[in-house]
Amino acid sequence: MNIVNKLTLRHLKQNKRRTLVTIIGVIISVAMVTAVATLGFSFMELMRKQSISTNGEWHxxxxxxxxxxxxxxxxxxxxxxxxxxxxxxxxxxxxxxxxxxxxxxxxxxxxxxxxxxxxxxxxxxxxxxxxxxxxxxxxxxxxxxxxxxxxxxxxxxxxxxxxxxxxxxxxxxxxxxxxxxxxxxxxxxxxxxxxxxxxxxxxxxxxxxxxxxxxxxxxxxxxxxxxxxxxxxxxxxxxxxxxxxxxxxxxxxxxxxxxxxxxxNNSLLRYYGVTNSDGLRNTLLSLSVIVMTVIIIGSVSLIYNAFAISVSERARHLGMLSSVGATKRQKQNSVFFEGMIIGLISIPIGIICGIAGIGITFMFINSMIQDVLGITEKLTLVVTPLSLLTACVVSIMTIFISTYLPARKASKISAIDAIRQTTDVKLSGKAVKTSKFVRKFFGIEAEIGLKNLKRNKRRYQATVFSLVISIVLFLSVSSFTTNMRKSVELSQDGLNYDIQVYMGTEDAQKVDRLTKSISALPNITEYNVVRELSLSSWIDEKDMAKELQESVEKDSSILKNGKYPYYIQIHALNEQSLRTYAESVGVSYEQLTNLDRMSAIVNDTVTFEDENAKKIIETQALHSEIGQKLDLIYTDWDTEKETKLPPVEIVALTDKRPMGIRSALVGGLNIIVSEQVFDQLTNDAMSKDIQSRLNLNSSDPLATQQAIEEMKERNVYVQNVFQNRQNSEQMIMLMSIFTYGFIALITLISIANIFNTISTSISLRKREFAMLKSVGMTPNGFNKMINYESIFYGIKSLLYGLPISIVVMYLIYRSMMSSFSYGFALPWMSILYVIVAVFIIVSLAMLYSSSKVKKENIIDALKQENI
Structure with missing residues (x-):
């Protein structure tokens, strides 16, 4: 070991607090990468076992x-x-x-x-x-x-x-x-x-x-x-x-x-990461790249700040090495050597901590996912050579990237500049110039605080960078979760019920009797009765779905007098169900029962699977307005006779559908009306085409199904979609548990990062604060200055963090577009949470750090040259 490395080791031992903070930062980063890798493998193993227990093991x-x-x-x-x-x-x-x-x-x-x-x-x-x-x-x-x-x-x-x-x-x-x-x-x-x-x-x-x-x-x-x-x-x-x-x-x-x-067996193969869909493969690949990039950037920022602060504190030490003949390469290698020593200590501990943390987490959540979600299999800790290798490689790359820039900076420090400590703070009138409005509206304390930030630009930028990374990490993972939930909801569209009972009879009295009998069964938590009739309507070209307009541009012969034939599925809900549904879309029940207006609610959003594009698409089915009327046509397919029905008036356009009503396809519409309007539209001749369905939610779907079957009624068919629905909800819930757990982990790491950066920055400014107090700054003025600095940190970080986050969120959204198609929307509540959280975290960090500085003696602080 050469003399420079020996001096580096001695310096690490002498500065135990800084060394320990750096090691802890690297351990946290390595633990996060390890936890994510282990979590991914363990989650996939759980879903594989669950799929095998349900559908068998075959490929x-x-x-x-x-x-x-x-x-x-x-x-x-x-x-x-x-x-x-x-x-x-x-x-x-x-x-x-x-x-x-x-x-x-x-x-x-x-x-x-x-x-x-x-x-x-x-x-x-x-x-x-x-x-x-x-x-x-x-x-x-x-x-x-x-x-x-x-x-x-x-x-x-x-x-x-x-x-x-x-x-x-x-x-x-x-x-x-x-x-x-x-x-x-x-x-x-x-x-x-x-x-x-x-x-x-x-x-x-x-x-x-x-x-x-x-x-x-x-x-x-x-x-x-x-x-x-x-x-x-x-x-x-x-x-x-x-x-x-x-x-x-x-x-x-x-x-x-x-x-x-x-x-x-695609339901099993997808948990091996195998799919025959190019769109889905591209989606998974791009999502993995984005998420891993976000994780690496977060880790690099955490470790980089630790090493940057380390080099800043070691400036005088490196200057002295330079003064006795150390070359640029030796000084640069000194920082790399420090990174290697910290890596050798931190990486094994970080991997152990990450695995142990995930293992303990599994112990706590296993009972919950089995009792609450109905998953029969247990989450087991899966540690593979690949997951360990991934954690090691990512961690080594992270430490190297984190030490590279500080090492280059260290190699350029001259002996005189380092000993005089002029590299971090460089003053010029232009550099610290502030707007006159700052002092006029906020006072001298705000101006001094802003000048402090500009004068200590590197530390200011390091703190802002930490905040920006925290914002981007939080919003990226939040967006990832939202998009994954949306994709699962689209792929399981309409499964918002446990059991559907199809009553293949035209006898209204029998339907009413069966409805009363089934809805009175134990375990029924919610139900609705839907009567349905298939109709058609001619829709103006300008009101058609975008996808149909594109088809019409290629072949206009499908239009008749500038209109396109839409198929209409009209649904009548029972009174209680309609009242609840109407309230959820902002319409009064009385409007829907007014036979003079013949009101209807139209589902103007449809979800369908495009076979050519091989993706699930959500689009607007009808470009219409409230108050517009729809003409309806009934076709008797036995005689092929068409009957024009009274038009209905649109009183609401919504993407919400009642329980048990699946999405229409492009070129179709779901219309929800009251039983009174439905009876007014139909007659006895149409009864053979009217279908009645009873949709149920039950606390015990299997027992409910058995009870219905034991009634032994002819033409009553029970469709239990509980298992499919449960699988969907299990996936969403598990995804939410892990992703929001990941968000919590990232948030804690980011808070620790911000506290570390701000507290170190303020600790290094003890002489500066002592000087301000010595020229008459009061405790109240000092507090105001710190508060304004917190505001400046928050505003600056949000100005950078939010636009970058929106770009990352859009990239995540675009990656989903290989398999799905739906509108891009910003998570406004998450953004609001971030804005509030940034100011709270910065304020707490500043208050915590400044509270220690307040206790310092002015004379002792002025004597100190470095901390």
């Missing part, structure tokens, strides 16, 4: 494959596990009490399938031969016949088809509800084949069985060796390695073996 699925194709898939190097499954078909359920579920649904898996898919065995065992079966517990609850383990079933298994299409139509799947017409079954089972099964166990109702499906699931075994050459099955593959190449590889494998149908 690629090939449908309708033959035995030879199965062999090719199994022999593929990328295949780790091959799941073979087969939809054997449907059979009549004897003793079934639920008229909407009159069938057995037989699905077959090989041994791997029972492991890879979430199948919960309640009693007995799983099938081992194709003559054994496990039945769903729901069958025992909804059938008069008691089925026991060990009992043998003889079932006529075949394909479901509608009666009109039994000769040429495609078989109906488990995702398609029971086909009825006028309360009469309009489907049958064909190609029946008698099958004997022995019941060997009972399973919980599978998560993949839709609530509206017509068959109760029973699982049997498929033996690959018994599959005939002409038979077809579904091959579901778990891959050895999951990366972006899986899509190309799967397509090549399918092409080589003439496999026509491929699908991917």
């Amino acid at each position: 690629v699925q090939y449908r309708n494959v033959t035995k030879s194709q199965l062999k090719a898939i199994e022999a593929d190097d990328a295949t780790k596990t091959l799941v073979i499954s087969n939809d054997r078909g449907y059979a009549p359920l004897e003793g079934g009490q639920n008229e909407n579920k009159p069938y057995w649904y037989i699905k077959e898996y090989n041994a791997a399938g029972f492991k890879q898919f979430p199948i919960e065995l309640l009693e007995g065992r799983l099938p081992k031969t194709n003559y054994e079966v496990v039945i769903s517990e729901e069958i025992a609850k909804n059938a008069k016949v008691t089925y026991k383990i060990g009992e043998t079933l003889t079932l006529d298994v075949g394909e479901r088809v509608t009666r009109d299409d039994k000769n040429s139509g495609q078989p109906l799947s488990q995702n398609e509800r029971l086909r009825t017409e006028d309360d009469t079954l309009n489907e049958e089972i064909i190609h029946k084949k008698p099958m004997d099964y022995t019941i060997v166990g009972v399973i919980k109702r599978p998560t993949w069985e839709p609530t509206w499906s017509p068959g109760y699931t029973a699982l049997s075994y498929v033996d690959e060796s018994l599959i005939g050459a002409a038979e077809k099955a579904t091959a579901t593959v778990v891959l050895n390695k999951v990366d972006s190449s899986i899509y190309k590889h799967a397509e090549e494998l399918a092409k080589e073996n003439n496999i026509e149908s491929i699908s991917y």
